[in-house]
Amino acid sequence: xxxxxxxxxxxxxxxxxxxxxxxxxxxxxFVGDWCYSSQEDKTTSYALPSWTEGGRCTKILSIQPEVFYxxxxxxxxxxxxxxxxxxxxxAAYTALVVAHCQPDGPVVQGKRLTFEFYRYKGRLTVTTx
Numbered sequence: 001x002x003x004x005x006x007x008x009x010x011x012x013x014x015x016x017x018x019x020x021x022x023x024x025x026x027x028x029x030f031v032g033d034w035c036y037s038s039q040e041d042k043t044t045s046y047a048l049p050s051w052t053e054g055g056r057c058t059k060i061l062s063i064q065p066e067v068f069y070x071x072x073x074x075x076x077x078x079x080x081x082x083x084x085x086x087x088x089x090x091a092a093y094t095a096l097v098v099a100h101c102q103p104d105g106p107v108v109q110g111k112r113l114t115f116e117f118y119r120y121k122g123r124l125t126v127t128t129x
Contacts, residue, residue: 024077025065029093030117034061034070034124043127044071051122061126068099075099078112092120096129 034046036059049055061070068075079098084091095117102110114129 023066024080024097026063026068026077026080026097027082027093027095028065029119030063030095030124031065032063033057034063035059036061037123042129043125046124046126048122061124072104073101074104075101075113075115090121092118094118 033049035049035052035057037045037047037052039045044061046061049057059070062068066076068077077097077099081096083094085094086092097115097117099113099115100110101113102108116127116129118125118127
């Protein structure tokens, strides 16, 4: 009887902890508004507004902890893997993000995409994998 109760309690705790698992969120190192700089193939480069000429932005990529949007789509992170490399000149941050993305406009099914975000100081590159 005690073994059955212990197993039942353990199964309940496991089920509840999985049901309340934390959602994937972007690191504070990426959060903010980023100004478009250039694009080459599947990689788009951005800079912080303070790193642009006169602080002017075109094509803003806005990254919030729960969502990022710009370039005509809204994306909700599903899975994120972060890495950090530190050197004497500063820290570089990488996030491999799997996200559910929908185009702007009428609601459609959307699709799952993978992105690599790379930040070094005031620069950000986003590569679609």
